[in-house]
Each structure stands twice: as C-alpha cells, then as structure tokens.
Amino acid sequence: MQDASFSTxxxxxxxxDLGTTNSLIAVWQQGEARLIANALGEVLTPSVVSVDxxxxxxxxxxxxxxxxxxPERTVAAFKRFMGSDKQYVLGEHRFSPEELSALVLGALKxxxxxxxxxxxxxxxxxxxxxxxxxxxxRTVFAAELAGLKVQRLINEPTAAAMAYGLHEQKCERTxxxxxxxxxxxxxxxxxxxxxxxxxxSTGDNYLGGEDFTEALLQxxxxxxxxxxxxxxxxxxxxxxxxxxxxxxxxGESGATLRWSGDGEPREWPVDELKLQSIWAPLLARVRxxxxxALRDARLSPRELDSLVLVGGATRMPQVQQxxxxxxxxxxxxxxxxxxxxxLGAASQAACKARDAAxxxxxxxxxxxxxxxxxxxxxxDVTGAFSPIIERNxxxxxxxxxxxxxxxxxxxxxxxxxxxxxxxWVRDNILVDSFDVPLRPTGEIQSLDVRFSxxxxxxxxxxxxxxxxxxxxxxxxxxxPTGLDAxxxxxxxxRLAKLKIHPRDTLPNRTLLARLERAWMQSLGxxxxxxxxxxxxxxxxxxxxxxxxxxxxxxxLSRALDDLRY
Ligand code: AMP
Numbered sequence: 337m338q339d340a341s342f343s344t345x346x347x348x349x350x351x352x353d354l355g356t357t358n359s360l361i362a363v364w365q366q367g368e369a370r371l372i373a374n375a376l377g378e379v380l381t382p383s384v385v386s387v388d389x390x391x392x393x394x395x396x397x398x399x400x401x402x403x404x405x406x407p408e409r410t411v412a413a414f415k416r417f418m419g420s421d422k423q424y425v426l427g428e429h430r431f432s433p434e435e436l437s438a439l440v441l442g443a444l445k446x447x448x449x450x451x452x453x454x455x456x457x458x459x460x461x462x463x464x465x466x467x468x469x470x471x472x473x474r475t476v477f478a479a480e481l482a483g484l485k486v487q488r489l490i491n492e493p494t495a496a497a498m499a500y501g502l503h504e505q506k507c508e509r510t511x512x513x514x515x516x517x518x519x520x521x522x523x524x525x526x527x528x529x530x531x532x533x534x535x536x537s538t539g540d541n542y543l544g545g546e547d548f549t550e551a552l553l554q555x556x557x558x559x560x561x562x563x564x565x566x567x568x569x570x571x572x573x574x575x576x577x578x579x580x581x582x583x584x585x586x587g588e589s590g591a592t593l594r595w596s597g598d599g600e601p602r603e604w605p606v607d608e609l610k611l612q613s614i615w616a617p618l619l620a621r622v623r624x625x626x627x628x629a630l631r632d633a634r635l636s637p638r639e640l641d642s643l644v645l646v647g648g649a650t651r652m653p654q655v656q657q658x659x660x661x662x663x664x665x666x667x668x669x670x671x672x673x674x675x676x677x678x679l680g681a682a683s684q685a686a687c688k689a690r691d692a693a694x695x696x697x698x699x700x701x702x703x704x705x706x707x708x709x710x711x712x713x714x715x716d717v718t719g720a721f722s723p724i725i726e727r728n729x730x731x732x733x734x735x736x737x738x739x740x741x742x743x744x745x746x747x748x749x750x751x752x753x754x755x756x757x758x759x760w761v762r763d764n765i766l767v768d769s770f771d772v773p774l775r776p777t778g779e780i781q782s783l784d785v786r787f788s789x790x791x792x793x794x795x796x797x798x799x800x801x802x803x804x805x806x807x808x809x810x811x812x813x814x815x816p817t818g819l820d821a822x823x824x825x826x827x828x829x830r831l832a833k834l835k836i837h838p839r840d841t842l843p844n845r846t847l848l849a850r851l852e853r854a855w856m857q858s859l860g861x862x863x864x865x866x867x868x869x870x871x872x873x874x875x876x877x878x879x880x881x882x883x884x885x886x887x888x889x890x891x892l893s894r895a896l897d898d899l900r901y
Pocket of ligand 1: 357673
C-alpha cells in the first residue's frame with residue numbers, strides 16, 4: 337500500500353450499504369473509509385419510511401418510531417420485496433419497494449452532501465451476493481430515482497471481505513458468514529494481498545434476522561392466545577417492536593418479555609430450550625448454503641483459516657454458537673458487523689476512483705448463480721435448462737455452448753435466458769428472452785450461444801449460426817422487467833412531487849415520534865412522566881429558541897434511552 341495522502345476529489349464516490357433493516361454511507365477520505373453520520377449524528381439509518389400526518393416523508397429513526405404508533409402510514413423491510421410486484425399504500429401514497437429504497441437512498445445522499453459540503457451523484461452500492469438479476473436491476477433503478485448513478489454494485493460479503501482485508505492484511509482462506517435483516521450470504525474467499533479472490537458465493541434471499549423476530553412474535557402470540565386478525569394494528573405493531581427489542585437483549589439463556597401495549601400487562605418467560613425450539617427451523621436453513629459454498633470452493637471446513645461474521649443478526653448468541661459448532665472454532669469478531677459492508681463499499685469506490693492508497697488491491701468476484709438458456713435437451717420440449725455459465729465462475733467470463741435448431745424449416749430461434757440451479761426452466765428465474773431470425777435451409781442448423789458476463793453482473797449474449805456465419809448480439813435489457821420508459825418517468829415524477837421532511841428539523845421530529853411511541857407503550861406513572869416530557873418538549877419547540885430546544889432534546893433523548901424506549 338502506498339502513502340495515503342491525496343486530495344479529495346470535488347464529488348467523491350459514496351459507498352452505500354442499503355440494508356433490509358439499516359442503511360449506512362461511507363466515503364474514502366485521507367486513505368481510509370469513513371462512515372458518515374446522519375442528521376441525528378448516527379451512522380445507522382433505519383431503512384424505514386413513514387408518511388407524516390402533514391403528508392411529508394420521514395425516513396430513518398423517526399419513521400422507525402412511527403412503526404408502532406402509525407403502522408398504516410409506515411413501512412420497513414421492503415428490501416425483501418425488491419423485484420416483486422408488491423405495492424405499499426401509506427396514507428394517500430402508493431409505493432413500490434424500489435421507490436421506498438429510493439427515498440432511503442435520497443436521505444443518505446442528503447446526509448452525505450451535508451457532511452461533504454458538495455453535491456454527490458455517484459455511488460458504489462452493496463447488494464446481497466445472492467440477489468437475482470432482477471433485484472440488482474431494481475436496486476440500480478432505485479438509485480437513479482434518488483439521483484445517484486451506480487458506478488458498481490458490489491456483493492455485500494465481498495465488500496466486507498475487502499474492508500476486512502484492508503484492515504487485517506493477512507493471507508488466508510476465509511468464509512464470510514453474512515446474516516442481515518432479510519438475507520443470508522456465504523462467501524468463501526482467499527486473501528493473497530493485493531489479490532482478494534472470491535471462490536464461491538451462495539445464500540438464501542429469504543432468511544434473515546427479521547425471520548427470527550417473526551418466529552418469536554408468532555410463538556409469543558400463540559402462548560398469549562392473541563390473533564393478528566383480532567388485534568388493533570397499533571397493538572400488533574407495538575408488540576412487534578417490543579419483540580424486536582426483546583430479541584436483541586435475550587442473551588443465551590433467555591429472559592422474560594413484558595408488554596402492556598393493548599392495556600393488559602402480560603409476561604412471556606422464554607428459556608434456552610424454548611428458544612431452541614422456536615428458532616430450530618431457521619437455524620437449520622443456515623447449514624445448506626455453507627455446505628454448498630465449501631463444496632463449490634472445493635474446501636473442507638478444516639482448510640479455512642478464518643471466519644468473519646457480517647450483518648446485525650450475527651450478534652445473536654445462538655447464531656454464533658451454531659457457527660462455532662459447524663466450524664469447530666470461534667469466528668473473528670473484532671470488526672463491527674453492522675458497519676463493515678459500508679466501509680468495504682467505500683473502499684471499492686476508492687478503487688474505482690483509482691485512489692493511490694488502494695490502487696494496488698485487486699478483487700475478483702464470482703457469478704453466484706448458474707446462467708443458461710431454455711432448450712429441448714434430450715428431446716424434452718417442456719423446457720430443459722441448459723447451463724452456459726456455471727455458478728461460482730470467476731467474472732468477468734465468457735462461455736460458449738453449441739445448440740441445434742429443432743426442425744429444418746424453422747424461421748427463428750427463441751433465446752430465453754434463465755438463472756437458477758434447477759434442471760427445468762419453469763423452476764428457475766427468467767432473465768430475458770428474444771428471437772433471432774433464421775434463414776431456413778431445409779436442414780437442421782447449429783448455433784453457438786456465447787454468454788459474456790462482466791464485473792457488474794451485466795450479461796451479453798452472442799448467437800452465431802455456424803453454417804451461414806450469421807451473427808446476432810444482444811445485451812440483456814438493464815431496465816427492470818415490466819418497467820418501460822413511461823413507467824420509469826411516472827415514478828420519477830411522483831417522487832419528485834413528494835414533500836420530504838426537512839433534514840434540519842429531523843432531530844426534533846424524531847424525538848417527538850419516540851415520545852409518542854413511549855407514551856403508547858407505557859402505562860401508569862411512567863406514562864404520566866412521558867406525557868409531561870411530551871408537553872415540555874412541545875412548549876420548548878413553540879419558544880423557537882434553538883439552544884433551548886437542543887438542550888431539552890438531548891436531555892429527553894437520554895431520559896428515553898434510560899427507560900429503554
Ligand atoms: P442488518 O441488515 O445487517 O442491519 O441486520 C439487521 C438485523 O440484525 C435485524 O434483523 C436485527 O434484528 C438484527 N440485530 C441487530 N442487532 C442485534 C442484536 N444485538 N441481537 C440480535 N439481533 C440483532
């Protein structure tokens with residue numbers, strides 16, 4: 337590594353970790369990746385969006401507090417539905433998951449601009465390694481809606497590996513175990529600095545910390561005889577909130593959940609055995625991707641030199657115990673699992689910007705899923721899947737396979753590109769499909785289909801007819817499926833019209849939201865106390881004296897922290 341002194345370019349590239357639960361921004365400055373704090377001075381911005389009572393949009397901590405008090409106007413964990421048709425109705429607004437992600441990215445962009453003192457327009461954004469092509473396209477689209485050009489999508493575990501490699505500078509084989517809020521990724525890589533080589537990436541796009549919270553919530557409601565359909569939305573949201581907090585404080589041996597959000601004080605004791613039975617099905621799902629990643633990397637657990645844990649859910653002692661049991665050793669835990677991905681994304685941004693301090697680092701990544709086309713392999717006309725690029729091939733890569741037309745008078749060939757690991761295309765994910773005209777010759781013709789996959793996950797398909805020499809090139813459409821230019825523009829216009837809550841008053845708005853949530857979740861004397869704080873803060877706000885407001889806000893924030901609200 338070279339000397340880190342260099343001048344910051346006018347508009348630095350941001351590194352963004354757009355998480356299911358929390359999002360973070362980092363920037364490369366003076367030879368190192370630095371986290372950027374939001375308007376509240378915190379580096380974690382909850383990926384939560386709420387429509388305030390006046391119709392303005394709130395993102396982050398204030399929105400998170402409103403999950404309990406205004407569940408019908410607030411949404412979290414929408415990254416889980418990125419790439420689906422799901423729509424969220426919040427008050428008078430309707431949003432797609434990528435529009436909500438755009439609102440989070442917009443808030444992060446504002447925070448970065450406030451910190452850097454200049455506009456920013458480009459970013460490296462991390463995505464789960466196992467995100468599909470469509471989910472990646474939607475992430476790029478969300479960034480565009482927020483006014484950010486994506487310079488590169490980096491896989492989350494790879495970003496973590498990069499931050500870790502820069503920090504530790506070791507030569508070793510490592511497994512990155514990344515359990516976030518909504519996704520699980522396993523990556524096996526090797527450091528031979530300056531080279532970081534990813535050997536295999538696998539995962540489960542539908543397993544994360546939120547599932548552990550949901551399993552606890554279901555078990556607790558079962559034991560209390562509560563049914564979601566008969567509960568008030570606010571009470572249900574308040575219970576979810578309490579269970580999330582409870583999960584974080586549980587420890588290994590269990591604890592007792594106390595909740596009175598529907599007016600009736602209740603207790604739910606949970607011991608180690610009970611926790612094990614509630615979470616056993618989820619913990620069991622962790623095993624298969626680990627085995628597959630090691631198999632694809634042709635390594636046994638013994639041949640690994642180290643384990644790195646990434647993602648907030650790896651803070652759970654039960655997850656740490658399972659990892660220790662599976663690998664027979666303790667994982668490294670000295671880098672913060674919440675922030676490491678954003679730091680790695682900023683390091684990758686520095687690489688892109690050819691920063692002198694990091695220029696030497698070379699990262700090779702893999703395509704985490706198999707890509708191929710539909711064919712009538714073995715005479716199966718219902719759509720067999722013929723792989724062209726196998727999963728965990730190092731990228732960039734270019735691979736070719738020979739196919740044949742099915743009958744002599746055929747006038748065109750349909751190339752349907754799929755990703756997945758199942759033998760029939762109906763069980764895999766359609767990426768794109770197009771027709772290539774064919775000059776009938778009265779004979780079966782042979783064609784070579786070449787897939788070229790670049791470092792950003794962009795796929796090009798070239799078809800060459802061997803007998804005629806005729807060639808056809810096709811870049812896979814980068815716009816999200818079902819979104820034509822008009823739909824994109826409509827999305828842009830709708831978001832541009834939204835009133836975003838002003839950043840400078842966000843700390844006050846956040847405290848009000850927290851006070852309201854605390855009021856709702858408390859009873860008796862504590863509720864009276866919180867009521868008096870709420871009135872006091874409203875009075876200070878009405879006085880419009882900035883120093884008084886700041887002093888009171890800080891005091892009340894600490895008081896709420898002490899009461900664990
Ligand atoms: P991430 O997407 O990496 O921010 O991960 C967020 C997930 O980590 C959420 O599901 C949280 O519930 C979970 N999480 C964060 N901190 C803790 C903790 N101390 N104990 C258990 N789970 C946690």
